[in-house]
Amino acid sequence: MKEPGGPLGRTNAWKIVKNDKKTGLFHAYLVLSRDEKYLRDILKRFAKLILCGEDGCGTCRVCRLIDGENYADAVFLPANGDKILTEDVNALIEDSYVKPLEGDKKLYVVVGAQNMPAAAQNKLLKTLEEPPKNVVILMGATNAYALLPTVRSRVKTLEIPPFTAEEIETALADTCRDREKLALAAACGDGTVGRAEDLYRDARLEKLFDLTAEIVVKMKSSRDVLKYANLVLREKDRLGDIFNIASALFRDMLAEKQGAKAADAHALKKVRAATGFNVGSLVSALEKTEEAVRRLSFNANETMLAEWWLFAILEGKHKWQRS
Ligand SMILES: [Zn+2]
The missing domain is CATH 1.10.8 (Helicase, Ruva Protein; domain 3)
Known part of the structure; x- marks a missing residue:
């Protein structure tokens, strides 16, 4: 893969750090990305941007060493996949007083900061506020909710938007x-x-897609809602994926209605037979689906959520047909 973690170079977050490098780096950054799988790689690319002489070229000695997490002035925490504990933070604080070995800066990369226990976060506070000279702390988290407000207020937050x-x-x-x-x-x-x-x-992606497309095309009455609620609940553990698939379909249907380019023209063909959707009901369906994603993230009851979501789509359709 050319760019692990995606096209970071075009994000504002990237531009901000690149610019800070010229005008003076902030002492602590928090990179927020929902990409749990590639968070470590995303942070690695920021580490290269900060420490490589050519803004993270990817090929020089420093970049290659950072890739392998072997560069003496870039310390990754946790070293393995575990979560960061108070003793790791203690070690970081102690180590931060040791001068950089290779260059003029020392970087601590904290991966998965959302999993840090409050005690470990508290321990880090003073260093975040006033790190030793030439030390930069680069934290990365999939969300900011689990971080203490006192931590958040001491870091410059960089959001990686959805690609x-x-x-x-x-x-x-x-x-x-x-x-x-x-x-x-x-x-x-x-x-x-x-x-x-x-x-x-x-392997289940296509099955989930077909079910979601069928809902979009065939759900026309309250009786259908109950039927599809049952089918959806058989895939209870994949409710989030079903919502994401529905969002993608509604977004593309809307784009087509408005004469814009669909993200996935092939998938759109599978819902060609859908009737009764206009711009109003599609916007409504999209909003309700986004609301469903939010409710799911707050651990809503799945049965109630599935029924609520399906009814809401149907209701939107009826409402906009009348008006
Ligand atoms: Zn480089």
């Missing part, structure tokens, strides 16, 4: 050769390369 399906397809083109399947996986993911790659390799 477009097209950007994800480009990032994965070398390793995921089935273009049609890749387009589907990229459109149905959550805007991250990691999720799209997992979906691409997921």
